[in-house]
Amino acid sequence: MTTAPRDALEFPESDRGFLEPHLPPQNGSGPQSDLPFTTLTFATSLDSSLALSPGARTVLSGPQSKAMTHYLRSRHDGIVIGVGTAVADDPGLNCRISGVGGYGKEGLHGQPRPVVIDPTARWEFSDDSKLFQLCREGRGRAPWIITALEKPDAKKVAFLKRYGGKFISVKMTRLHTGGHQIDWQDLLVTLKSHGLRSVMVEGGGQVIKSLLSPHYMSLLNSVIVTIAPTWLGEGGVVVSPARRFDESGNAISAARLKNVKWYPFGEDVVLCGQVKLSD
Numbered sequence: 001m002t003t004a005p006r007d008a009l010e011f012p013e014s015d016r017g018f019l020e021p022h023l024p025p026q027n028g029s030g031p032q033s034d035l036p037f038t039t040l041t042f043a044t045s046l047d048s049s050l051a052l053s054p055g056a057r058t059v060l061s062g063p064q065s066k067a068m069t070h071y072l073r074s075r076h077d078g079i080v081i082g083v084g085t086a087v088a089d090d091p092g093l094n095c096r097i098s099g100v101g102g103y104g105k106e107g108l109h110g111q112p113r114p115v116v117i118d119p120t121a122r123w124e125f126s127d128d129s130k131l132f133q134l135c136r137e138g139r140g141r142a143p144w145i146i147t148a149l150e151k152p153d154a155k156k157v158a159f160l161k162r163y164g165g166k167f168i169s170v171k172m173t174r175l176h177t178g179g180h181q182i183d184w185q186d187l188l189v190t191l192k193s194h195g196l197r198s199v200m201v202e203g204g205g206q207v208i209k210s211l212l213s214p215h216y217m218s219l220l221n222s223v224i225v226t227i228a229p230t231w232l233g234e235g236g237v238v239v240s241p242a243r244r245f246d247e248s249g250n251a252i253s254a255a256r257l258k259n260v261k262w263y264p265f266g267e268d269v270v271l272c273g274q275v276k277l278s279d
């Protein structure tokens, strides 16, 4: 009998049912589309912060809602984050629920593909990065890195290939601020064409802000937010989409959810819903 690794999490069957209407179909065969089922999910404080500062890994979820996030990871083919999160958190981005691939089952079945949006390929990963440690241990998959560069650094390309990861070059708009803006529709179509039938976008702040813009929010099939009973205070990484205005120039809400359900989860509350599109 194989024993689960020490960091394995438990997420009981009894806690799973409520999530089902908010998740991609179990067998992956949703309506035929060139887009993957896309979930936006993150944990926030009472003052809408994801983290104490852009560079700070910050624990918000309690044990139960953390296990829920890992269950979500087992139900999606890919996890998307921005390079800011990769650099700040050195994340694992695997699923640590007992019974999932590497945590009790043979192979990597149930393990999502990490996808990092890194326009300039600035993430300096190495064998010591948590993601690659987990790959070596058979407990996670190598990342795909989405870049605007046509020819990323050959050493990085070779490194990723050794672990089974890769760069995917996509067109991005160059902003006057010097940054980049990805076309989310293009990205999601690309991910689907590479075999990801469902993706969950975890953050960070800049990624979520751009996805919640009027142009892209209709791409979201589901939104699942963990709210932790804490204020992080000023200077945090805040989730705050750009302002919107009506025809008369009056400010209106940037985005709103519909079909909302709230579920208490330990000391946290988990909010599930769908983006309400304007008529």
Ligand SMILES: NC(=O)C1=CN([C@@H]2O[C@H](COP(=O)(O)OP(=O)(O)OC[C@H]3O[C@@H](n4cnc5c(N)ncnc54)[C@H](O)[C@@H]3O)[C@@H](O)[C@H]2O)C=CC1
Pocket (backbone or CB within 6 Å): 041, 042, 043, 044, 049, 050, 051, 052, 053, 054, 055, 056, 057, 058, 060, 081, 082, 083, 084, 085, 086, 088, 089, 117, 118, 119, 120, 172, 180, 181, 182, 202, 203, 204, 205, 206, 207, 208, 210, 211, 237
């Ligand atoms: N509480 C939670 O659930 C989560 C918290 N975090 C936290 O968020 C913080 C990082 O957030 P941010 O600094 O906002 O970084 P981020 O993770 O959003 O990455 C920002 C970078 O990603 C790229 N990027 C993002 N959106 C893009 C777009 N639309 N087009 C092209 N490139 C794009 C750009 O290179 C940008 O500089 C960290 O402290 C991390 O711990 C991250 C994920 C989840």
Ligand SMILES: Nc1nc(O)c(N)c(N[C@@H]2O[C@H](COP(=O)(O)O)[C@@H](O)[C@H]2O)n1
Pocket (backbone or CB within 6 Å): 042, 043, 057, 058, 059, 060, 061, 065, 066, 069, 081, 085, 086, 089, 090, 091, 092, 093, 094, 202, 203, 226
């Ligand atoms: N659900 C959730 N709760 C929190 O409190 C968090 N800080 C995050 N962060 C996200 O999870 C990633 C870390 O994952 P690993 O535990 O290393 O696998 C982090 O990079 C954020 O994407 N999420």
